Amino acid sequence: MSSATWKCLWNITKREVYRIATKPMYLFCIIIAPIFCFVFFSTLMEKGLPTDMPAGVVDLDNTATTRNIIRNLDAFQHIKITTHYSSVSEARKAMQRGEIYSFYYIPEGTTEQALANRQPKVSFYINYSYLIAGSLLYKDQRTMSELASAAIGQATLLAKGATEEQAMAFLQPIVIDTHALNNPWLNYSVYLCNTLFPGVLMLLIFLTSIYTLGTELKENTAKEWMQIADNSIIKALCGKFFPQTVVFFLMAIFYNVYLYGYLHYPCHSGILPMLLAGVLLVIASQAFGIFLFGLFGSFRLALSAASLWGVISFSISGFTYPVMAMHPILQAVSVLFPLRHYFLIYVNLALNGYPAYYVWQPVVALLLFCLLPFFVLKQLRNEMQHFVYLP
Numbered sequence: 001m002s003s004a005t006w007k008c009l010w011n012i013t014k015r016e017v018y019r020i021a022t023k024p025m026y027l028f029c030i031i032i033a034p035i036f037c038f039v040f041f042s043t044l045m046e047k048g049l050p051t052d053m054p055a056g057v058v059d060l061d062n063t064a065t066t067r068n069i070i071r072n073l074d075a076f077q078h079i080k081i082t083t084h085y086s087s088v089s090e091a092r093k094a095m096q097r098g099e100i101y102s103f104y105y106i107p108e109g110t111t112e113q114a115l116a117n118r119q120p121k122v123s124f125y126i127n128y129s130y131l132i133a134g135s136l137l138y139k140d141q142r143t144m145s146e147l148a149s150a151a152i153g154q155a156t157l158l159a160k161g162a163t164e165e166q167a168m169a170f171l172q173p174i175v176i177d178t179h180a181l182n183n184p185w186l187n188y189s190v191y192l193c194n195t196l197f198p199g200v201l202m203l204l205i206f207l208t209s210i211y212t213l214g215t216e217l218k219e220n221t222a223k224e225w226m227q228i229a230d231n232s233i234i235k236a237l238c239g240k241f242f243p244q245t246v247v248f249f250l251m252a253i254f255y256n257v258y259l260y261g262y263l264h265y266p267c268h269s270g271i272l273p274m275l276l277a278g279v280l281l282v283i284a285s286q287a288f289g290i291f292l293f294g295l296f297g298s299f300r301l302a303l304s305a306a307s308l309w310g311v312i313s314f315s316i317s318g319f320t321y322p323v324m325a326m327h328p329i330l331q332a333v334s335v336l337f338p339l340r341h342y343f344l345i346y347v348n349l350a351l352n353g354y355p356a357y358y359v360w361q362p363v364v365a366l367l368l369f370c371l372l373p374f375f376v377l378k379q380l381r382n383e384m385q386h387f388v389y390l391p
Contacts, residue, residue, distance in 0.1 A: 005235065011228050012239025015127040020243060023215075023284025029208045030244065034251045037068035037200045038258060047251035048187030052080035053133050055141075056091045059084065063111040069148045073104060075142040077195075088125075095127055100212075102126040102137045117157065182266055184250070184349050190265050194346055195319040197255040198278070199339050202285045203310030207249055209289025210306055212240065213380075214299030220383040237373065240284055242308055247320075248286075252278030260350075268353025277345045277363075284338045297383060313339040341365040 020026040057073075059066050074081040084098065085091040091103040105123040113120035124141040128134035158164065183190045216222040229236035256274050260267040267274065292309075293302040315321070316330065317339040323331055334340045341362035348354045373380075 004036050006234055008228065008230055008232075009239040011224070012236060013242055015225070015228065016240045017243050020246070020247075024142065025211065027206050029211070029249070030247050033204055034201055034216070035254070038197055039115050041196050041200075042258070045189035045192065047250075048223065049078065049136065049188050050133060051077050053078055053137060054082040054135060056083045056100045057081055058086070058088055058091050058093060058105045060108040061106050061110045061125065065114070066106045069106070069144065070104070072147070073141065073144045078136040092125065095125065100140065101130060101133045104141055117156070135298045141158050148243050152300050158363035162180045163243060166317075182268075187262075188302060191319065194259060194265065195317060195339070195343050196314070197259065198252070198281055198342050198346075199310075199314050199317070201248065201251055201255070202281060202313065202339055202342075204290070205244075205282060205285035206289045207246065207303060208242070208308035209286045210302045210341045211245070211294045211300070213290065214302070214321070216384065217387050218299065226384050228383075229249065229387070231290065231381075233377050233384065237290065237380075241290075245282060245286065248282045249279055252282055255343075267350045269356075273349050273356065277342055277349075277366075280366040280370075281338060281342045282361065284366045287370045287372045290380070291372035291376055292352070294373065294380045294383075297379060311336070313337045317343045319343055335365065338369050339368060 020030070057070050059070060070081060071153055074077055083094065085094065085103065088103075088105055091105070092098070094100050095103060105125065107121070107123075110120040110122060122145055124136050124138070124145070126134045126141070157166070180186055200349055216225055225240070226233075226236055229239065253275060256271055256278060259265045260271050260274070273293060288309075289302075292305050293299075296302045296305060316323070316326075316334045318334070321336050324338070326334070344362040345359045348358045349356070
């Protein structure tokens with residue numbers, strides 16, 4: 001590369017650094033918003049799972065057995081029995097007002113029917129408008145119902161002369177020994193933050209890249225920019241986006257160190273492969289933003305498309321709902337989202353600790369995203385040289 005080319009790139013880079021330093025929007029999107037989101041999401045789920053969620057009880061039987069069931073239910077990590085109600089209608093209205101997430105209903109005569117082997121029925125009502133709270137409360141209340149049934153059955157068998165070992169073998173012939181792999185704490189923050197952080201960064205890169213090109217047209221400075229670049233769109237883009245690449249990569253370093261160094265989330269591959277994945281994600285996201293601007297040729301349409309693509313990425317990447325369970329068309333479409341490939345790198349390397357060759361496909365996919373601007377270079381060059389913005 002000749003000295004003239006280096007000088008050209010240096011002049012464009014200096015110009016871009018000045019624009020970044022003098023426009024608050026750049027500072028917000030590149031530094032303030034990413035750090036705020038990283039800290040916000042990690043502190044929002046600091047405990048990993050919500051605990052002591054308010055629940056109610058309707059105990060119409062009110063015996064020693066049912067009171068023991070309620071005490072055991074209150075001892076679960078996710079449930080806190082806050083109120084005893086006198087009727088189902090009263091508890092239902094409290095749940096509709098948002099005072100409790102669920103309530104446990106024990107009808108009159110439950111203990112008597114249980115001791116007489118007449119299979120009494122208990123009920124629990126859960127507000128599934130809150131998905132996580134509803135799921136956790138359902139699991140604990142269902143577990144408590146099964147334990148209560150087993151306890152009554154054990155007492156009945158012991159009263160009939162069975163030994164404790166015989167009673168347990170009858171009540172639970174198969175014992176399940178559960179071991180959660182890679183995230184034994186079942187910490188939701190481990191599942192979510194490792195993809196939310198790069199996802200938020202990717203979305204901001206999309207928008208910032210399009211904003212960078214759009215403001216050149218809106219402020220009628222594109223021709224000046226192209227003249228500094230000797231009318232070479234490749235030099236213009238390289239010089240212009242280099243400072244942003246550096247800052248966004250520093251943000252990627254920050255969230256990786258924050259997750260794996262400070263919060264000590266599982267990272268079986270070491271932090272270096274995740275930093276390299278962060279570089280790929282930053283460059284691929286910038287390339288995709290440039291591609292969208294060149295494809296639509298409109299500042300407004302490109303921003304709208306980037307926002308839509310970035311938001312859909314959170315759903316289709318697979319970290320909340322598995323891609324393999326999606327419709328075959330959606331499975332095929334998922335490869336068009338950079339976040340999906342970053343997620344596969346994270347799962348295989350940091351979470352599962354597999355060797356690096358297991359992620360060659362998502363790495364190649366991110367490298368292909370980096371080539372997207374070459375398909376719109378001609379359109380970009382024509383727009384920057386001939387477009388005139390009329391307010």
